[in-house]
Amino acid sequence: MDKENISPEDMVVEFYTQVNAFQVLAKKMDAYLSTIIAMKRGMSGVTNALLLFCGTDWPGMDHFKSLLKDLDDSWDLLEKDVSKLGDGFQDFADKFYVILDLRVKIEEGTQALRHYRREAEKMKKNKQKSQNERDEFARMSTQKERELKEMRRKLEVDVNELCKTQRNFIINQFRKFFEVHGTFCRDFQEIEGKLLDSLVNFYPKRK
Secondary structure, eight states: OOGHHHHHHHHHHHHHHHHHHHHHHHHHHHHHHHHHHHHHHHHHHHHHHGGBOTTOOTTEEEHHHHHHHHHHHHHHHHHHHHHHHHHHHHHHHHHHHHHHHHHHHHHHHOOOOOHHHHHHHHHOTTTTTTHHHHHHHHHHHHHHHHHHHHHHHHHHHHHHHHHHHHHHHHHHHHHHHHHHHHHHHHHHHHHHHHHHHTTTTTEEEEO
């Protein structure tokens, strides 16, 4: 489909498709964040359980505890960064709901315009109505028509702009997502290596 010549009707169809996609993405991001929290809790439980095997006279105890804290901190940072990305998706998705609200107002405006047009036609035939009353209804009908036309124009502009900007937004967000995940994996491996090295002179409990 030619994006430059897309009709307002097709734009709205495409727009609703994107709304559904963002809703799915939001659920997946929430699930991913929940997984991070669960992994963090599980990993912390396992690594800290190692302390149960360590003798109090082990010289490397403080260093080992410090590394465990670094490991917990790396999970905290991943959770924080992913949460920020999720907020970014939510902020962008909110723009969709602004347009959804505009669509509702357009539908309401269309119904109101039909009402005023019907009433204006009735007044033309009603000899008991004054000219001022007829003119007022005609004026209201014209005003509603003008408002509706402006809302439709705004809808077309806003949907078109959103369709254009969301591609770059999604690309940038996923780039950040993989950068964040890559940084975590790199830091995790580094800390993991230090933890294993620190266990070389590990003193197990004797009592």
